Amino acid sequence: MEAATMAWTAAVVGVGLVYWFVWVMGAAEVKGKRAVDLKMGSITRDKVQDKYTQYWSFFRRPKETATTAAAAEKVPDFVDTFYNLVTDIYEWGWGQSFHFSPSLPGRSHREATRVHEERVVDLLGAKPGHRLLDVGCGVGGPMRAIAGYSGSNVVGITINDYQVNRARAHNRKAGLDSRCEVVCGNFLSMPFPDASFDGAYSIEATCHAPRLQDVYGEVFRVLKPGGLYVSYEWVTTSLYRAEDPDHVDCIQGIERGDALPGLRRQDEIASIAKEVGFEVVKEQDLALPPALPWWTRLKMGRIAYWRNSLLVRVLTMLRIAPKGVCEVHEMLFETAQHLTKGGETGIFTPMHMVLLRKPPAAAATEEAK
């Protein structure tokens, strides 16, 4: 073969390989967000690195940081920054539902995710015509599954305006925009009238609240009397030992890589719910056997992580992805190790489920005020 022909063949194969690596292999779970489309939310390209540094210095020691009232007040802003930094990476590498679910034998991750979301509908007894609130809705993966399965109308709230736009675009594409609405706001002080929802749910979102009382209190206020609220909470379990440095390291790793102002204990959740006026109907750690591990999806993706790290580095070098994306990706990679360890040791669960009811009598009490 002539040298020129060889060079051409090598070039064509090279371009083909790059195309395959970036476009075909790039989207790990849901084709739709490609590696080449990675933005950092509403942050302009030149600010990504700075925003990441600010996030990191705030959340490096989450528990110490969030103990003062002044620092706790800053949490929602830093959570917003966090979701600007991670939303596209989550969508690209995980999908449109930003949560875990127990593995299901012989079923895909996508199916396991849907089953975990549809459980919310069954617990709430949601029906066509009901108006549900999604507290911390992300880009709306659960919202669309829940609206589709139940026939209800869903209003989602998220602190992050980039997620609002993503969620609205996905809702339109799914033909669900007439039944799924997305609002940008803080779930610690929601822009909804009292008693305006038939039911509410939160999936792995309230862990971002410095005080759970504040978000549960708001959900209580906006629910109609007799309305149900189901929440999947991130908590430490009774196996966690505060005197074990390995346990502390693991939990701090989860907190700092997930914008958490301090994980709560499993046994605190029900009493906080009662404190704001809820009745506790049911409480269950959905991660416990016979449920299969939720963390295998994180572990089994090890090869994919290496591919993703390399992709992110190449895209940053080519200036397609903004500077700072590699650091964010590295932070998520480390977080995944801590989450896996938390799951394997059983000291942490991301799916402590509580089903709460606003007492029907609360109507009379409120009217009397």
Ligand SMILES: C=C(CC[C@@H](C)[C@H]1CC[C@H]2C3=CC[C@H]4[C@H](C)[C@@H](O)CC[C@]4(C)[C@H]3CC[C@]12C)C(C)C
């Ligand atoms: C509920 C929350 C988020 C839970 C999960 C959806 C995310 C927690 C950690 C995330 C990830 C870790 C590793 C990333 C990987 C390095 C990258 O290549 C592709 C995306 C990841 C798999 C990413 C995906 C989402 C998570 C699993 C918190 C924030 C309360």
Ligand SMILES: C[S@@+](CC[C@H](N)C(=O)[O-])C[C@H]1O[C@@H](n2cnc3c(N)ncnc32)[C@H](O)[C@@H]1O
């Ligand atoms: C891990 S994501 C889960 C999203 C969604 N529930 C899902 O499962 O796909 C957490 C969500 O909570 C939202 N959130 C965190 N703190 C918030 C706050 N103070 N007010 C409103 N939304 C908040 C984030 O913006 C994000 O959408």
